[in-house]
Every structure is written in C-alpha cells, then in structure tokens.
Amino acid sequence: MSATITPVDVAATSGKEERRVQRLLPGLVRPGAAALAGVLLYLSFPPRPLWWLAVPAFALLGWTLYGRRLRAGFGLGLVAGLAFLLPLLVWTGEEVGPVPWLALVAAESLFVAATGLGIAAVSRLPAWPVFAAAVWILGEAARARFPFGGFPWGKVAFGQADGVFLSLAAAGGTPLLGFAVVLCGFGLYEALRLVLAHRAARTTATTARRGPVAVAALAVLAPVAGALAAQPLVSVAAEDGTATVAAIQGNVPRLGLDFNAQRRAVLDNHADRTKQLADDVAAGKVAQPDFVLWPENSSDLDPYRNPDARTAIDSAVRRIGVPTVVGAVLTPDTGPLRNTLVQWDPRRGPVATYDKRHVQPFGEYIPMRSFVRIFNKDVDRVRRDFGPGEKVGVFDLAGTRVGMATCYEAAFDWAVRDTVTHGARLISVPSNNATFGFSEMTYQQLAMDRVRAVEHSRTVVVPVTSGVSAIILPDGGIVRQSRMFTPDALVAEVPLRSSLTPATRMGTLPEAALAAVAVGGLGWVAFGAVRRSAHRRKAAANQ
Known part of the structure; x- marks a missing residue:
C-alpha cells in the first residue's frame, strides 16, 4: 500500500526547510563578507590599476572581525586569506600543477588566520583600528620570515605602486605604506559603525557628528595627510649626474x-x-x-x-x-x-x-626533498640545489x-x-x-x-x-x-642619486615599532582577560 503525501505534509516540510535556511543564512554572512574582503584585496593588486580597492577590502574585513571571539577571528581570517591568496598565487602552479600552489596558499593563509584572531582580540580596545592595522603588519612581518626564510608576496604595500599612499614607502618602507592602507580601511569601518550607532541611539546632531568625524580624521585622513607630507621625499632629480x-x-x-x-x-x-x-x-x-x-x-x-x-x-x-x-x-x-x-x-x-643571497625554496633548492617528493615528483627537476x-x-x-x-x-x-x-x-x-x-x-x-x-x-x-x-x-x-x-x-x-631616504636610514625600525604596537595591544587584551578571570575567581571564593 503506497503512502499518500498530503498538502499539509508538503507545507510542513517546506516550512522546516525554510526555517533551516533562515537559521543558516546569518551564519554565512560573515564568512561571505570575509571571502569578499579577500577577493577585493586581490583585485587591488597589479596588473589591475585598482589599488584603492584595498581600502574597502579592509573596511569589510573590519566589520567581519569586529567584536568576534578568537576562534571566529581565526576562521574568518582563514577564509579571507584563502580568498586573497588563491587567485594571487595561482601562477605558482603554472607548470607544476595545483599541489604546490594549494600547499603554499594553505600555509600562507594560516598566517592571515592568526592575524584575523589578533584583530578580533584587539577590536574592543580604544582606538582599535590603530592596533588592528599594526597586528596586520605584524602578521606580514612573520610571513616574510617564516618558514624557510619567509614569503613576503602579497604584502599590502606591493599593491600600491599607483596609489596615493606610495610616498610613505620613502618615509617608512613597506611596513609604513601597508599600515597606512590597512588603517584607512579599518578607520573607514569604525567611522561608519559610529555613525550608525549614533543614529540608532537617536543622539543629538552635535554628538552624532563629533565621534565619527574624530575617528575618520585620525584613521582615514591622517594616513592621507601623511602621504602628502611625504611627497617631498619623492624626487627624480639627478644628485650624481x-x-x-x-x-x-x-x-x-x-x-x-x-x-x-x-x-x-x-x-x-x-x-x-x-x-x-x-x-x-x-x-x-x-x-x-x-x-x-x-x-x-x-x-x-x-x-x-x-x-x-x-x-x-x-x-x-x-x-x-x-x-x-x-x-x-x-x-x-x-x-x-x-x-x-x-x-x-x-x-x-x-x-x-x-x-644570489636568498635562494628560492622549492624552486632553487628543495627543503625536505624526500617528504615533498611524496606529493609532487616535479621536485626532482631541481637535481642539484642552489646555495x-x-x-x-x-x-x-x-x-x-x-x-x-x-x-x-x-x-x-x-x-x-x-x-x-x-x-x-x-x-x-x-x-x-x-x-x-x-x-x-x-x-x-x-x-x-x-x-x-x-x-x-x-x-x-x-x-x-x-x-x-x-x-x-x-x-x-x-x-x-x-x-x-x-x-x-x-x-x-x-x-x-646618493641621498638616503628615512626608510633606508631606519631599516627595520618602522616595522619593529608597529610590531611593538601590535604586541602592546595584544598584551593589553591578555592582561585584561587575566584580571577579569582573577576577579571572577575571587568573587566565587567570597560567595
């Protein structure tokens, strides 16, 4: 005897599916936004002259990570890193297939994931865009050094050759240039967030203006002003003929x-x-x-x-x-x-x-050759390593x-x-x-x-x-x-030319200073978490 499906059963099933989709959609919004942020960042790189897309990319990433828990920050950072690096580094598999490309992207995306965790951690601090931008530069610094001497490809600064911030490279090198771009993006999000928060709270018009304008001036206008101030450092004059x-x-x-x-x-x-x-x-x-x-x-x-x-x-x-x-x-x-x-x-x-002092791992020499051969026989094309x-x-x-x-x-x-x-x-x-x-x-x-x-x-x-x-x-x-x-x-x-720019004179100092800001922000968060935990334990003991 066959079962009969009634209109009521169909309606009930449809209702369950609709409620399931409704529950699922909010959980996909932030990962989707993180992926979109990564794609926008990729599109800001050459050969496209779309350097300015880096700013909305970081504004969107700021919205994605703001106030998130650490585990969520790691996951969202991983999504953004994959969406950014998969298309950016596709050329690494041009002749050797997808395995090396995917392995490199996976490894480098873990750095972006850790950076996302750090940004989520500092996002509740006062002036958080400054700390968050410094955390991004700290992540780039780590990626440029580890493992096997690092892989700096994809530093934000390298997408800004046509951008308004380029002169900052002469003032503080690629770390300062990248910091300015990231700060602008996070600052833009914070300004919009405060505007919407003030509107929702129905505050007075004066109060609604002051907070967002102050944040925008600090985090958006300051890097632009800094780039304009650094313009005199950029010159094509012949100093030595x-x-x-x-x-x-x-x-x-x-x-x-x-x-x-x-x-x-x-x-x-x-x-x-x-x-x-x-x-x-x-x-x-x-x-x-x-x-x-x-x-x-x-x-x-x-x-x-x-x-x-x-x-x-x-x-x-x-x-x-x-x-x-x-x-x-x-x-x-x-x-x-x-x-x-x-x-x-x-x-x-x-x-x-x-x-050549920095030979390319997996290109000019093969680290862990016997292990890597398991995944890709093309390593044997490099029959003799370069030193x-x-x-x-x-x-x-x-x-x-x-x-x-x-x-x-x-x-x-x-x-x-x-x-x-x-x-x-x-x-x-x-x-x-x-x-x-x-x-x-x-x-x-x-x-x-x-x-x-x-x-x-x-x-x-x-x-x-x-x-x-x-x-x-x-x-x-x-x-x-x-x-x-x-x-x-x-x-x-x-x-x-023979004169030295501030970036040349200072070397790693700008990067070290920004790393110190990042570590300071993360330390502030950790110290606060320890104090709150101790306070809770003390309160529980007194009950």
Missing part, C-alpha cells in the same frame, strides 16, 4: 620549465640582441649606453667552465663595448650551484661576481655603483636596502619569469620594483629574460617597458 643604461630582454625559445633545456638558445638570444643594440648605436638609432644589464639565467651555461658560452658572451660584450652584467649559473665541482651575476668587462672579461651567497652585490660599472638584487630578492626589504647602504646609486633587479608564462606574476613583481624605487629613491632597472623588462625612475614611474615574450633592448638616460 646621469647614466645611460640598457636592459636586454633576449626572450626564451619556449615557455615553461623546459626552457632551461635550451640553455644555449637563451644565451644566443641575449648575445644577439646585444649585438643588434650595438648596431643600432652605430647607426645613431639609440644612445650609446654606459653599461648593459642582462637578466637572471641569461646564461645557464657556466662561462667559467664552458668555452663556447664564454666566447658568445665575450663577443657580445666586446661589440657593445661597455661593462655588462650577465646572469649565469655556476657549476662548481662540489657543493651547491650558484645563481650568479657576473660583471663582464669588454677588455678583461669577467671581473666581479654576486651570488646562497654571502656578500652584498654592488658593481662599479663605468663609474656608477649599481646594486644587485636578483629576482625573488626584490620581495625582501633587507635584500634591496643592503645594496643602497653599501653605496648603490642605481638598483638592478635581473629576473627570469619564463617559468610562469603569461601569468600575473611578472606584473606583481614589477610593482614590487616600483615600490622599491620610491622606498630608496633610486632608479631601478629590471632586465627579464621573457618580460616584462622595465626602467623605473626614483618616483616609481616607468620610462621604458617591454612586452612579454618579445626580444627587446630598453635604453634610457636615468638620474643617479
């Missing part, structure tokens, strides 16, 4: 990890493009450069051990007739490989070297002291600053992005280089094997830029 520099982009024979299999073709591409530049100079089409910069990995054949490679480089450098920096892989008999920049003189050959150098790289090229930071090193504050404090008048960031195809990676890295130019008030030249190569002025503006996967030679006369 000028230099005419050339950046060579020879291009690669094919995309992906296997481009290294055609090492001689890559070398020949850069040698040929340099010779073409020499012909253009002879024909009066471009100015004679004072020196030439090749990219990282422009010669993966060791010129000290391979006579053919040495001949190819020497021929090109003699043709252009000026000092040239060549990116090479050196292969000693024993020990690790070296990712080296070689200063090549047209008469004397190689005269100086710089070994780090120890000395700061500053070359004297035709009388110009040029600081060297190789590719990945541009993400690290110390690696670029060291070259300037050791006398660099110009910075070069030779890079190799061919592994990452046409992804957003090269534009994200270019934005870092633009921030570094303002931070240290130096021209930054970025020669890249496959693009985007660029010549960047000390104000962050690009005067020459190549297209991706197109041979090119960028030539420009650029200013040389």
Whole structure:
C-alpha cells in the first residue's frame, strides 16, 4: 500500500526547510563578507590599476572581525586569506600543477588566520583600528620570515605602486605604506559603525557628528595627510649626474620549465640582441649606453667552465663595448650551484661576481626533498640545489655603483636596502619569469620594483629574460617597458642619486615599532582577560 503525501505534509516540510535556511543564512554572512574582503584585496593588486580597492577590502574585513571571539577571528581570517591568496598565487602552479600552489596558499593563509584572531582580540580596545592595522603588519612581518626564510608576496604595500599612499614607502618602507592602507580601511569601518550607532541611539546632531568625524580624521585622513607630507621625499632629480643604461630582454625559445633545456638558445638570444643594440648605436638609432644589464639565467651555461658560452658572451660584450652584467649559473665541482651575476668587462672579461643571497625554496633548492617528493615528483627537476651567497652585490660599472638584487630578492626589504647602504646609486633587479608564462606574476613583481624605487629613491632597472623588462625612475614611474615574450633592448638616460631616504636610514625600525604596537595591544587584551578571570575567581571564593 503506497503512502499518500498530503498538502499539509508538503507545507510542513517546506516550512522546516525554510526555517533551516533562515537559521543558516546569518551564519554565512560573515564568512561571505570575509571571502569578499579577500577577493577585493586581490583585485587591488597589479596588473589591475585598482589599488584603492584595498581600502574597502579592509573596511569589510573590519566589520567581519569586529567584536568576534578568537576562534571566529581565526576562521574568518582563514577564509579571507584563502580568498586573497588563491587567485594571487595561482601562477605558482603554472607548470607544476595545483599541489604546490594549494600547499603554499594553505600555509600562507594560516598566517592571515592568526592575524584575523589578533584583530578580533584587539577590536574592543580604544582606538582599535590603530592596533588592528599594526597586528596586520605584524602578521606580514612573520610571513616574510617564516618558514624557510619567509614569503613576503602579497604584502599590502606591493599593491600600491599607483596609489596615493606610495610616498610613505620613502618615509617608512613597506611596513609604513601597508599600515597606512590597512588603517584607512579599518578607520573607514569604525567611522561608519559610529555613525550608525549614533543614529540608532537617536543622539543629538552635535554628538552624532563629533565621534565619527574624530575617528575618520585620525584613521582615514591622517594616513592621507601623511602621504602628502611625504611627497617631498619623492624626487627624480639627478644628485650624481646621469647614466645611460640598457636592459636586454633576449626572450626564451619556449615557455615553461623546459626552457632551461635550451640553455644555449637563451644565451644566443641575449648575445644577439646585444649585438643588434650595438648596431643600432652605430647607426645613431639609440644612445650609446654606459653599461648593459642582462637578466637572471641569461646564461645557464657556466662561462667559467664552458668555452663556447664564454666566447658568445665575450663577443657580445666586446661589440657593445661597455661593462655588462650577465646572469649565469655556476657549476662548481662540489657543493651547491650558484645563481650568479657576473660583471663582464669588454677588455678583461669577467671581473666581479654576486651570488644570489636568498635562494628560492622549492624552486632553487628543495627543503625536505624526500617528504615533498611524496606529493609532487616535479621536485626532482631541481637535481642539484642552489646555495646562497654571502656578500652584498654592488658593481662599479663605468663609474656608477649599481646594486644587485636578483629576482625573488626584490620581495625582501633587507635584500634591496643592503645594496643602497653599501653605496648603490642605481638598483638592478635581473629576473627570469619564463617559468610562469603569461601569468600575473611578472606584473606583481614589477610593482614590487616600483615600490622599491620610491622606498630608496633610486632608479631601478629590471632586465627579464621573457618580460616584462622595465626602467623605473626614483618616483616609481616607468620610462621604458617591454612586452612579454618579445626580444627587446630598453635604453634610457636615468638620474643617479646618493641621498638616503628615512626608510633606508631606519631599516627595520618602522616595522619593529608597529610590531611593538601590535604586541602592546595584544598584551593589553591578555592582561585584561587575566584580571577579569582573577576577579571572577575571587568573587566565587567570597560567595
């Protein structure tokens, strides 16, 4: 005998489902808002010129985390971190599949989750936007150092190369620049929160104005005013004359990890493009450069051990007739490989070297190789690990002291600053992005280089094997830029500068000061929790 479903049963079932959905929806609002905040933050990064989206992203994140319990703050921070980093770092799986990409995102998102916990903890303090923004910078500082030397990719400052706050990089480096953006976002939320709170309480018009205006002035207008005040620190004036520099982009024979299999073709591409530049100079089409910069990995054949490679480089450098920096892989008999920049003189050959100091984990060397192999066999493409150098790289090229930071090193504050404090008048960031195809990676890295130019008030030249190569002025503006996967030679006369910005002079002090504010806020919260717990125990004992 079959069961009969009546309209009453259907109505009852529908009512239960509707009530279940109604109970579920409020619980999804904040995670959804956290995810949206992460997506907005991602959209604020290059190649999109939407830097201003970072402010509403943090305003929304502030609403999501304000007043939450610690466990909720951790979970919401994790959601925001995943929504931000999954699309931002998708290029890391361009040639090796999704496992390394997802593993990196998961690890880095845990830092954002811990940051979310900290922001939730300080959100009840007076002037909480200041403490919360400092907690975010503390989280970035930890992410830039741990594990395996850190991974600073995705620092808020690196999305602000076109933003109104950029001048703050010269005042206090990437920590101060990022702090200003985050503070603006949290301050904007606090101002809106107070406005709505006053309206709900139906206070007088005078009271309704004073609180929100004061908060907005402190947390929103103050960073903007600070950026305007820092504008005089940004200059393109030549303090030590000028230099005419050339950046060579020879291009690669094919995309992906296997481009290294055609090492001689890559070398020949850069040698040929340099010779073409020499012909253009002879024909009066471009100015004679004072020196030439090749990219990282422009010669993966060791010129000290391979006579053919040495001949190819020497021929090109003699043709252009000026000092040239060549990116090479050196292969000693024993020990690790070296990712080296070689200063090549047209008469004397190689005269100086710089070994990359911060080699890339899981790219240039494999930590925990046997364990990682379980998840991805591509680790065996790195058959021999690279080892780090120890000395700061500053070359004297035709009388110009040029600081060297190789590719990945541009993400690290110390690696670029060291070259300037050791006398660099110009910075070069030779890079190799061919592994990452046409992804957003090269534009994200270019934005870092633009921030570094303002931070240290130096021209930054970025020669890249496959693009985007660029010549960047000390104000962050690009005067020459190549297209991706197109041979090119960028030539420009650029200013040389020797003065030190406050950011260069202070080094890690701004970051340490903001970390101290964050720790102070977290300590305040912890102390208050201990006092309340002790008070409750005492009250219970007296009953």
